Structures are given as C-alpha cells and as structure tokens.
Amino acid sequence: MxxxxxxxxxxxxxxxxxxxxxxxxxxxxxxxxxxxxxxxxxxxxxxxxxxxxxxxxxxxxxxxxxxxxxxxxxxxxxxxxxxxxxxxxxxxxxxxxxxxxxxxxxxxxxxxxxxxxxxxxxxxxxxxxxxxxxxxxxxxxxxxxxxxxxxxxxxxxxxxxxxxxxxxxxxxxxxxxxxxKADDPATIVYTSGTTGRPKGCLLTHRAFFAEAGNAVERLKPLFRTSECxxxxxxxxxxxxxxxxxxxxxxxxxxxxxxxxxxxxxxxxxxxxxTLILGVPRVFEKVYNGARAKAQADGKGRIFDRAAHTAIAYSRALSTPRGPSLGLRIRHTVFDRLVYRKLRAVLGGRAEHAISGGAALGERLGHFYRGIGFTVLEGYGLTESCAATSFNPWDRQKIGTVGQPMPGTVIRIADDGEVLLHGDHLFTGYWNNPEATAEALADGWFHTGDIGTLDEDGYLTITGRKKEILVTAGGKNVAPAVIEDRIRAHALVAECMVVGDGRPFVGALITLDEEFLGRWAKEHGKPAASTAATLRLDPELLAEVQRAVDEGNAAVSKAESVRKFRVLTSQFTEDAGHITPSLKLKRNVVAKDFADEIEAIYQG
Missing domain, CATH: 3.40.50.12780 (ANL, N-terminal domain)
Structure with missing residues (x-):
C-alpha cells in the first residue's frame, strides 16, 4: 500500500x-x-x-x-x-x-x-x-x-x-x-452509466470550493485576472x-x-x-489534421522531421543536461517553419492546455510540449468533482496524470486500486445508499481504477479494475493501455480490446471517417471509398496493423493484440456504444458486435 x-x-x-x-x-x-x-x-x-x-x-x-x-x-x-x-x-x-x-x-x-x-x-x-x-x-x-x-x-x-x-x-x-450552506448540495451530476443506470453524484458547494480553489492556486500563472x-x-x-x-x-x-x-x-x-481545456481526442485531431495538411501540400517529410525534433526536444528537457546544441538549433529552425503555425491554429496566445477524460499518451504529450504548447494531463471522476490529480505547470511529468491536487490524498490499495480522500469528494449517490456504502468505505472513495504512485507522488493510471480481462491462459490484461496507443493513430477512431476467457487478445477497430478519405486519396483508392469497401484492403490493413504494433509495444507479448477486425460502422452515442463523455460501454459493444468478436477467434 x-x-x-x-x-x-x-x-x-x-x-x-x-x-x-x-x-x-x-x-x-x-x-x-x-x-x-x-x-x-x-x-x-x-x-x-x-x-x-x-x-x-x-x-x-x-x-x-x-x-x-x-x-x-x-x-x-x-x-x-x-x-x-x-x-x-x-x-x-x-x-x-x-x-x-x-x-x-x-x-x-x-x-x-x-x-x-x-x-x-x-x-x-x-x-x-x-x-x-x-x-x-x-x-x-x-x-x-x-x-x-x-x-x-x-x-x-x-x-x-x-x-x-x-x-x-x-x-x-x-x-x-x-x-x-457549504455542505449543502450544489448539483447532482449523473455518471455516464457505462455499466448500468446512471447514478446521481451529490456534489456540495464545499466540494467545488475545495476543487476549484486548490486548482486555481496551484495553477496560479494560468489564472491571472485581467490577463488570462x-x-x-x-x-x-x-x-x-x-x-x-x-x-x-x-x-x-x-x-x-x-x-x-x-x-x-x-x-x-x-x-x-490563454488556456485551453480538452480531451485527448481534440489534441489528437489537431495533430493528425496538421500532418494530413502538410502531406497534402507536399511538406509531409518536413512535418515529420519537425514532429520528431519536438518530441526529442521535450524528452531532453526532462534530463539533467537538457537539449544538446544541435537539437536546440534544429528546434529553432522548425519553430519558424512549423511550430509557430501550429500554435496559431490553437489561437496564438495559449501556451498551456489541460487534458482529462482519457490518457493523452506520452508521445503526444512530448510533441505538444516540444512545439511550445504544454498539455498538462490530469485525472479525476464525477465523484471527485473532476480533477483529483494533475500535472503542475512547473513540474510536469509526461506520461503520468500528475500529483494529488492540494488538499487531496491518493492511496494505492494492495490490489492496485486507486483510493481518494479529500473535501472535493462527493457525499454519496442520490437515492442509492447501497452504492454509496460500497464506493465510500472507511473514509476513502474507491475509484475502481488501477494505478501506481512514484516516489514523487505522481500517479499513473493503468486500467479499470472491472475492465481487467483475464485470458484463457490466466493473463490479466488492462485494455486501456493498448487502446490508447492504438487510438492515437490518425486512421483509428475507436478501439476496443477483447479477450476475456479467450486464448489470446483481440481488438475491434473503427476508422476515422474524416481521415479515411484523405488516406484513400493519397493511396489511389476510389473517391467514394468507405470503411465498408476498404475493410479488407491489404494496404489499409497494413496501416492499421502499424497502429496495433504501436499499441503492442506498450505491453508484454501475452497482453498484445494478436488479431483485429475493422468494423464498417462507428461506435456511436445514439447506438449506446459510448457515453456523452466518450467512454466505451463495453458490454453494449460486445453484444452488438458479438459476431465480429467471434470471427476474431475462428480458424
């Protein structure tokens, strides 16, 4: 513990x-x-x-x-x-x-x-x-x-x-x-309901005071009155x-x-x-859109070199010696050619953003910091009145979701579950004492997330306790780790890892419709190409395989995706596949695409 x-x-x-x-x-x-x-x-x-x-x-x-x-x-x-x-x-x-x-x-x-x-x-x-x-x-x-x-x-x-x-x-x-009064309810926010009926989280005025007050104080340079x-x-x-x-x-x-x-x-x-708030998909789309435009203008190689330099520069900032002279020179050149234009797309004045809702990904975090636009990743839930941890503006650790918010304590239980304590927490679920007693036990909120704390108190989330898959071979697999990496690819809209009780790990993948058209044009495919017409195309499957390979690089061989299926439709909110906050309803997806999952394990 x-x-x-x-x-x-x-x-x-x-x-x-x-x-x-x-x-x-x-x-x-x-x-x-x-x-x-x-x-x-x-x-x-x-x-x-x-x-x-x-x-x-x-x-x-x-x-x-x-x-x-x-x-x-x-x-x-x-x-x-x-x-x-x-x-x-x-x-x-x-x-x-x-x-x-x-x-x-x-x-x-x-x-x-x-x-x-x-x-x-x-x-x-x-x-x-x-x-x-x-x-x-x-x-x-x-x-x-x-x-x-x-x-x-x-x-x-x-x-x-x-x-x-x-x-x-x-x-x-x-x-x-x-x-x-401070301890009276300010709002009842209903959870997304990924596993059942939404539960109403009672958040008091005190919770918002503690949450917003400590966030503003810790991020003071980003909240200057009359300037920001x-x-x-x-x-x-x-x-x-x-x-x-x-x-x-x-x-x-x-x-x-x-x-x-x-x-x-x-x-x-x-x-x-001066400050932008978003979810990882927003920052992924900005990056993918800029890269696609550069490729369309015949400047794809320049953009890729600039992106590689930005990531290397950001990584070097986290080392004792910092960026080398040669890296600083390349960074300066690409700032004039590429980075300034990207910052202009983001409004021109903002130097920081705060990202939450899902994992941003280490590579994307380094890319943005490298272009002079630092994305501070955080973590929280409805029950914690949003953020319970975030990366401080002056001591960022890319790849983590930061340190506990001031006034908050994070504990990692013996089974790896993240537990929370603090004034920012909800007081219970409306009309649901059983669920309240289960979630708020012994003065700690049991998040259901699995994570680790390093020696400086920086939290890393590795998955959901209830979403852990156990393969037929007994291997525990946290889907989010692989999914986040695969989803970072421009062609991928959504990814859901499967394999509970199965001999190996597989994945259902949907394609980003906006980027698919560009990809098809660049690769000489028919103008009216869709996911349905291209799902078996060897070139497209090879490109998706590269995304899967990137995801597999983050896990052991036993946890890696062996086979995948490209779907012809999207995971949509209307169909009940995702929540309004873009979280997967895994049970609904598994039911609606049961035949596709079976196809992964046939033959």
Missing part, C-alpha cells in the same frame, strides 16, 4: 456557497470582463457587475415560479453563456442544478429528471422540449419547462423568467442566495466543464463558451484564449 498527499493551498470557507463568488467579483472587479458572449457572430465582454445582474434577474423568475431552496432544477443545453448564467441563477434561488446532456435520449431524460425529482427544467431547443414532453406523464413532480431558444420573440427562458420575477424584491433574492482567458467547448453537463466554469469565476478570468468543436479553429482564432 502506498499513499501520497499534499497540503491544501486554499482555505475552504466554513460556510457560504458558490454565489458568494459572483457577488465578490462584482464588488472587487466590477468592470473586469468575466465572460465572453457571442452576439451576432462577435465576441462581446460581460463584466462582473453585468453578470451578477443577469444572474439575479433570472433567479427572481425562478423564485416567482415557485422554485424553493433545495429543489432540483434540470439544465439541458449545449455549452453556452446561458448555461453559466442559469447554473448560478439556480444556486442564487437556493436550488440544486441537475445537468442533462443535450444529446440524451427520452429514456435517459426520464430517468435523470425522475430520479432527481426535478421540479423544473431549462432546455435549449424545441427538440429538447419534445423529448421532455414525451415522458412528462411519468414525471409527476415536473411543473415547468422553459426553452432558451424559443421561436416566438419574448418567449425564451430568459425573457419569460425576467418578466415573471419583476416584482420579486432584491431582499428576497439576497435571502435565497444565502440559504445554501479560457474557451470552454467541453460539455458543460460534464463535471470537467463545470469545474472550469467555477474555476474561471473563482479566479476570476474571462470565460467564453462554444457549443462544440465543429468550428474550433475559427473559435480559437477569434477568442484567443
């Missing part, structure tokens, strides 16, 4: 709640832009004073509608300014926010709203309204549904609640805003997005919100954030 912890850098208030932050900002930084808001395609600043006023206006409407302290209010929308506004308005009304992914099915909406006992819901679109209405007969506690983007002028959620709350006195809002800014494109319904929301308000730094990554390059160029 090994254990490592760091003292807290932030003193959690003994009382109070998250609405104290926006009142403090308006008092101390009245004219500082704390939000960026897109209006008619142009970013406009929202000051601390203005944001507080807009939050209180909506909170008055919620109070007028009968929302009481402790009531649960659902929030179903893409990431946008109004998400943050309504989140703080719900808290200002003394209520509890229940985030719902905007892609959720009617069954998922019914479960979350019904299980949480939500009395009201704010949704984004008419489609969302229809989804809620389709299950409303099974939600007796749901009274009101407000739509953000109503087709009729004056009927949108903000306008309707503003009008409804016009007669609510300021004193009433002040009283409601102060009603929640963050562009949030992750789902705000995910706990990682919520952490960034609260951390930005706590600092405070300007926060901009965009709904997705479809036009991410343009959004980064217009907002020019």
């Amino acid at each position: 090994r254990e490592f912890g760091l003292p807290a850098l932030y003193e959690v208030p003994s009382d109070g709640n998250l609405t104290d932050l926006i009142r403090r900002n308006a008092a101390q930084y009245p004219d500082v832009a704390v939000m960026g808001r897109k209006v008619a395609g142009t970013w406009t600043d929202v000051t601390a004073t203005q944001f507080l006023a807009e939050v209180r206006t909506v909170a008055k409407g919620l109070i007028a509608a009968g929302v009481r302290p402790g009531d649960r209010v659902a929030l179903m929308s893409r990431t946008r300014y109004e998400w943050v506004q309504f989140d703080f308005a719900i808290w200002t009304a003394g209520a509890v926010t229940v985030p719902v992914y905007e892609t959720s099915s009617a069954e998922q909406v019914q479960w979350i709203l019904g299980d949480s006992g939500a009395v009201a819901a704010i949704v984004e679109s008419g489609e969302h309204v229809a989804t809620v209405e389709s299950v409303r007969g099974r939600l007796p506690g749901l009274r009101d549904v407000w739509q953000l983007d109503a087709e009729t002028p004056g009927e949108g959620a903000v306008a309707r609640l503003t009008a409804a709350g016009a007669e609510i006195p300021d004193a009433t809002v002040d009283e409601r805003a102060a009603s929640a 800014s963050i562009l949030l494109f992750l789902p705000a319904a995910h706990v990682f997005g919520r952490l960034i929301e609260v951390a930005a308000v706590m600092a405070p730094v300007k926060l901009g919100c965009v709904p997705d990554i479809k036009n991410l390059t343009d959004e980064l160029a217009s907002f020019q954030p």
Whole structure:
C-alpha cells in the first residue's frame, strides 16, 4: 500500500456557497470582463457587475415560479453563456442544478429528471422540449419547462423568467442566495452509466470550493485576472466543464463558451484564449489534421522531421543536461517553419492546455510540449468533482496524470486500486445508499481504477479494475493501455480490446471517417471509398496493423493484440456504444458486435 498527499493551498470557507463568488467579483472587479458572449457572430465582454445582474434577474423568475431552496432544477443545453448564467441563477434561488446532456435520449431524460425529482427544467431547443414532453406523464413532480431558444420573440427562458420575477424584491433574492450552506448540495451530476443506470453524484458547494480553489492556486500563472482567458467547448453537463466554469469565476478570468468543436479553429482564432481545456481526442485531431495538411501540400517529410525534433526536444528537457546544441538549433529552425503555425491554429496566445477524460499518451504529450504548447494531463471522476490529480505547470511529468491536487490524498490499495480522500469528494449517490456504502468505505472513495504512485507522488493510471480481462491462459490484461496507443493513430477512431476467457487478445477497430478519405486519396483508392469497401484492403490493413504494433509495444507479448477486425460502422452515442463523455460501454459493444468478436477467434 502506498499513499501520497499534499497540503491544501486554499482555505475552504466554513460556510457560504458558490454565489458568494459572483457577488465578490462584482464588488472587487466590477468592470473586469468575466465572460465572453457571442452576439451576432462577435465576441462581446460581460463584466462582473453585468453578470451578477443577469444572474439575479433570472433567479427572481425562478423564485416567482415557485422554485424553493433545495429543489432540483434540470439544465439541458449545449455549452453556452446561458448555461453559466442559469447554473448560478439556480444556486442564487437556493436550488440544486441537475445537468442533462443535450444529446440524451427520452429514456435517459426520464430517468435523470425522475430520479432527481426535478421540479423544473431549462432546455435549449424545441427538440429538447419534445423529448421532455414525451415522458412528462411519468414525471409527476415536473411543473415547468422553459426553452432558451424559443421561436416566438419574448418567449425564451430568459425573457419569460425576467418578466415573471419583476416584482420579486432584491431582499428576497439576497435571502435565497444565502440559504445554501457549504455542505449543502450544489448539483447532482449523473455518471455516464457505462455499466448500468446512471447514478446521481451529490456534489456540495464545499466540494467545488475545495476543487476549484486548490486548482486555481496551484495553477496560479494560468489564472491571472485581467490577463488570462479560457474557451470552454467541453460539455458543460460534464463535471470537467463545470469545474472550469467555477474555476474561471473563482479566479476570476474571462470565460467564453462554444457549443462544440465543429468550428474550433475559427473559435480559437477569434477568442484567443490563454488556456485551453480538452480531451485527448481534440489534441489528437489537431495533430493528425496538421500532418494530413502538410502531406497534402507536399511538406509531409518536413512535418515529420519537425514532429520528431519536438518530441526529442521535450524528452531532453526532462534530463539533467537538457537539449544538446544541435537539437536546440534544429528546434529553432522548425519553430519558424512549423511550430509557430501550429500554435496559431490553437489561437496564438495559449501556451498551456489541460487534458482529462482519457490518457493523452506520452508521445503526444512530448510533441505538444516540444512545439511550445504544454498539455498538462490530469485525472479525476464525477465523484471527485473532476480533477483529483494533475500535472503542475512547473513540474510536469509526461506520461503520468500528475500529483494529488492540494488538499487531496491518493492511496494505492494492495490490489492496485486507486483510493481518494479529500473535501472535493462527493457525499454519496442520490437515492442509492447501497452504492454509496460500497464506493465510500472507511473514509476513502474507491475509484475502481488501477494505478501506481512514484516516489514523487505522481500517479499513473493503468486500467479499470472491472475492465481487467483475464485470458484463457490466466493473463490479466488492462485494455486501456493498448487502446490508447492504438487510438492515437490518425486512421483509428475507436478501439476496443477483447479477450476475456479467450486464448489470446483481440481488438475491434473503427476508422476515422474524416481521415479515411484523405488516406484513400493519397493511396489511389476510389473517391467514394468507405470503411465498408476498404475493410479488407491489404494496404489499409497494413496501416492499421502499424497502429496495433504501436499499441503492442506498450505491453508484454501475452497482453498484445494478436488479431483485429475493422468494423464498417462507428461506435456511436445514439447506438449506446459510448457515453456523452466518450467512454466505451463495453458490454453494449460486445453484444452488438458479438459476431465480429467471434470471427476474431475462428480458424
């Protein structure tokens, strides 16, 4: 058993709640832009004073509608300014926010709203309204549904609640805003449900104070008021997005919100954030897209040499002697030719990013640091209010998920499971005492993840306890290690390792549709080539085999993938194969692709 912890850098208030932050900002930084808001395609600043006023206006409407302290209010929308506004308005009304992914099915909406006992819901679109209405007969506690983007002028959620709350006195809002205490629930965030029905994690105001406060203090240079800014494109319904929301308000730094990554390059160029938050797939796509463009322009060899130099340079930074003179010269040359352009794609001002949700991969981590854009990898769960460890900006160890967040203790149990202790943890699962007792045992949260701690307290995650495969030969295999390496290849969209009870390890692989078209063109394949037409193509299979070989390099021979199958379709959220946070639902994939798995082991 090994254990490592760091003292807290932030003193959690003994009382109070998250609405104290926006009142403090308006008092101390009245004219500082704390939000960026897109209006008619142009970013406009929202000051601390203005944001507080807009939050209180909506909170008055919620109070007028009968929302009481402790009531649960659902929030179903893409990431946008109004998400943050309504989140703080719900808290200002003394209520509890229940985030719902905007892609959720009617069954998922019914479960979350019904299980949480939500009395009201704010949704984004008419489609969302229809989804809620389709299950409303099974939600007796749901009274009101407000739509953000109503087709009729004056009927949108903000306008309707503003009008409804016009007669609510300021004193009433002040009283409601102060009603929640530090140990009261701020939100119920439902887990992704990879192995069953989603469970509602109760996260208190104290948990967010401890989480965001210590993160901001440890990453202080990245959260300088009036100098720094963050562009949030992750789902705000995910706990990682919520952490960034609260951390930005706590600092405070300007926060901009965009709904997705479809036009991410343009959004980064217009907002020019100093800090970017993402998941590994975002950083993989930036790299693969830049490499593909270089190859299309006849500069593929230059890009590959530049990438090799960046990785070597970053690796050398971790050695006592540092980069050699020759390496420094090559790095300087490629900075002018390649690296500056890549940094410009990322907005031009950002020097750091924070990555979570899955393993980034050592090679990609070194590549980005080598081009002058450091991606700080972290680790956490919904139950830990997002990050429980992260790489500090001044002492990064690429390949790990960093040290415990200040105020947090990480313990590795005798069986390798990662256990957590700290104020940032959830207090239990809503309406599920059995699951709570199982997860929170002896004062420690049992994550279900397997990991190791080095002598400096840096954590490495090696897999999920429940996802460990045991082959017919008795070999334990952690799928994530191989999958992350295979998925880093530009052609691969998703990978799922199989082999439980089987004679050897195999894999199901889906192809990245965007990159497949480029690959097909470069290799003289028909213009209309798809995964279905190319899945047996010898050249494509050889390329996928190279990705598999890269994954196998990280494990022993007994753990390596012996055979794989390229699928003709994708793992999708609609089909139930992946969660909104892009985690594989292995049992669903195994069921839907049972024939493909059997084919791996035939003959």
